[in-house]
Amino acid sequence: MKFEPVIGIEIHAELLTKSKMFCSCSADHTSNHEPNTLICPVCTGLPGAMPVLNKKAVEQAILVGLALNCTINEMNSFARKNYFYPDLPKGYQISQYDFPVAKNGWLEILDEDTGFPQRVRIRRAHLEEDTAKLSHQDKSTLIDFNRAGVPLLEIVSDPDIHSVELLLAYANKIRMILRYLGINSGDMEKGVLRFEANISVRPAGSQELFNRTEIKNLNSFRSLAQASKFEINRQVELFIKGQEIILETLGWDEIKGITFTQRSKEEAHDYRYFPEPDIPPVFVNQSWVDLISTQMPELPDAKIKRFMDDYGFSIQEAGILSSEKGFADYFEKVVSISTSPVKTIFNWMVGEFTRHINEHNFDMDDIPVSPANFAQLLELFTTKVINDFTTKEILQEMFISNKNALEIVSEKNLLQISDEESLGKIVSRIIEENPDPVKQYQKGKETLFQWFMGQVSRETKGKSNPEVVRQILIKLLNKQQ
């Protein structure tokens, strides 16, 4: 019997607002701050403190709702979710229950195998406040409230996902969209994006829904993938044996590679939701929604399509370029000011340029090489003023120093040597100095050609025009025979 997984995922995304959800403390808890310094009576739940709603958080939530094709509720309001845990200072979390910011949206993910888009419905997106950070020690727990009260947007999908591949693709796409919108950094290591997977299985082709489990605290794509795979297998095995799958909350043990029971249904939290009396409702009219949607950037799917249509890129190439909005914007800037072929720009951007960004760990905002300077460098390359090797060298230098390509070329005297006469002299000398390799080449060891090319390049400190050298070498080596 074949089985199919039935997966829904809840994504918790911290919003990049300046201040917290209900108070004016800094929301920048992921930067280096001493514990318990970004705090006030409100976010630490002291007696008498009262929450007041952050307008920006509402706007950002609406923006995400629009990007996810949701209906924006005309009225949204808050509710208390009551439970006890040391990371929850008030003993309740202010969240949204009956009236979330957005609902009934969807996201389409292209299935790489079939080429067809798969639609995942989004049930709702709602606002809530984040909890404090706990660090568990041997016999005690330490609490840092810097994160308590940071705005969170919870995006809940319907159980429309039937493979781990799609699950990852969906999560990835949400992350990318949130980064595009500038409302979440997507930095998984800082815990700003967290997943909870709801998993059940059923015989392939069935429409029935069976008991599901909820896996909490999945903080990386890796753990999302591994935990889901494990849980699917576990459930399939139980199913085959005819054993019941218990409705429960599970944790994922990264080290042992297993899911484990956290809470059974009997112990399940009874959250006792009721409307939050301290926060008046939020009415969202069409003109406000229209105003917010003017902030909507071109989203990844639209950008990919446009790159394919306008520049002739393949879907993979367009995908690479648009994986990050800043990268795509940079690319288009360079294209707009450069006379180099688009393909050349593409190759250099996804190649050397990306390598340097990763090496120096730059954000697109911090890159020391401006689009204009990069375009200039590529000009020099395309017009053969400098060769491939030199271009790489110069780019490396540009990433470290403040200089542009022309400055570096003249400083280091890096113009490409294309002059046949001087190159011919160098090639001749190398052939003379290396009789054995010549003999071996002539006998048939063709790979030595590259070695000769390398020698010439070394002699000229990389400035030799490879095409010209190639022609000369072919002539001279064959002449030798």
Next chain:
Amino acid sequence: MELNALTVRKTHEMLMKKQISSVELTKSLLSNIKNLDPKIHAYITVTEEHALEQARCADNRLRSMENVTALTGIPYAVKDCISTNNIRTTCGSKILKDYFPQYNATVINKLNDAGAVLLGKNNMDEFGMGSSCENSAFFNTHNPWDLGRVPGGSSGGSAASVSAGLSLFAIGEDTGGSIRMPAGFCGVTGLKPTYGRVSRYGHVALVSSFDSIGPITQDVYDCASVFEILAGNDPNDGTSLPDPVPPFTSSIGTSIRGLRLGIPKEYFQTGMDVGVESSLQEAIRKFEKNGMQITEVSLPHTKAALPVYYLILFAEASANLARFDGIRFGYSTRNKVETVIELSQMTRWEGFGDEVKRRIMLGTYILSAGYYDEYYLKAQKVRSLIREDFNSAFEKCDVLIAPTSPTTAFKIGEKKQDPLSMYLSDIYVVATNPAGVPALSLPCGFSEGLPVGMQLIGNHMSEGILFNIGYAYQAETEWHKLHPVVN
């Protein structure tokens, strides 16, 4: 000087005329507190040094005549559920017995800006849960009119301190009669404002939908003076109303002739003591003589007000008190515990009194899965009907009259054993808070030597009318000028 004969208004005149200084006044009151409070127990904390410091500053202001308000140099007390920076704030509970807030409630900042002088924090029923001030974890407060009787609650300490001359005014808080009922029992004037009219920021929340901070004073004029300072929008309180605050004291004294006094028939049908009833009827006659039109109105859902009030109270209080867990502030159990769950369980068991535990648990129960619709949601729906009752009534009248309690002050210990009967004594005061409407409580007679209180209930934002009518009544009567002699 009979300190409880002093009104804020009169004292302000004396201060302005330099007949007395704030420091002298404050010292007198502190001395009175030393002598009398051991019998009354209106205070949990007396802030002697702080008060004298504030009095000195007030005297400077009065000397230079810079930035002088009606309250500059006037000593007051505040119910111990309102946060005062670095001054112990206990809410009458063991769980906060050594809690020192690190910020001021907005109302305290306003009173500081006005130059008032804080004498100390008043005793109260623990977390406002009670109608007699017998539920404080520390001690009972005694009614200055008869030390063997309760002062009412939960702002019992605040009402008693004004009544006994232990402060010139007090700040109380009314969730379901907690200003009006003790004001009635102690023979003083108290206002429960329109919900949202006074900032709740810094007030330790009991029922977020009902809690209203208000003044307790010797008379209506004083009440209006203090209310002018307290009222107004606060960006730190999302439920505070945006309306500007008119100068209430300026419009006091306009004629009440032609205004309509509504008598809610359901309130006068049953349950009032004979003495209470006759004082109320006397007051009604007085209003009629002064040209008010008397009309009967109906508040059909009166019987439902108690369950509506208590069900919503249980629910919201259970959530509001969840933060008291022994982790970040306040009392934490000294017993050895293995887990944080045990820490919180023990802390709350040791720190909360029985009534508090009862209400928390009932709140948890009615919000639980399966019961929400039947209790909480139902209560919220009936609450709408109660609101409607008031709206309809106010189409036929400008103000309603009612007693503050079916009885005068009862004996200490008389009702304590039976929580339900304690709840039932709130019958006249619990409907206003779910509706959000204001009510002014003033003394209207005596029965067997004990004060009888009446309340004037108005529509939203009608404090001006209430003050006016109350002032007119006090111009014709002397009840508010009678003060207990405490020995």
Next chain:
Amino acid sequence: MKTIMDDTTRAIIDKDTVRHIADLSRLKILDDEAILFSQQFSQIIEYFEILNDIETEGVQPANNIWPTNNIYRIDEEHPSMSQEKFLNNAPQHEGPYIKVPQT
């Protein structure tokens, strides 16, 4: 959790229910307290059932009716409470952290 209806159709909140509620409320509770509370709760809830006689079909719950709406803070950062003040008030702290027993 059970609310048992007996012959006279009185709702009774039994001792076990009281224990469960105490658990949810993070309250320790002794046996005799559970019994006493069970009696008191039952009495109170029974009284409140007069609400059942009131017709509320089509009535909006009052917490859907607000005098104000769209009340916000502007997204600006203001420092507020010092770490020192916060930790000084805490029952237990270890360095800059609040400390509690294990979860």
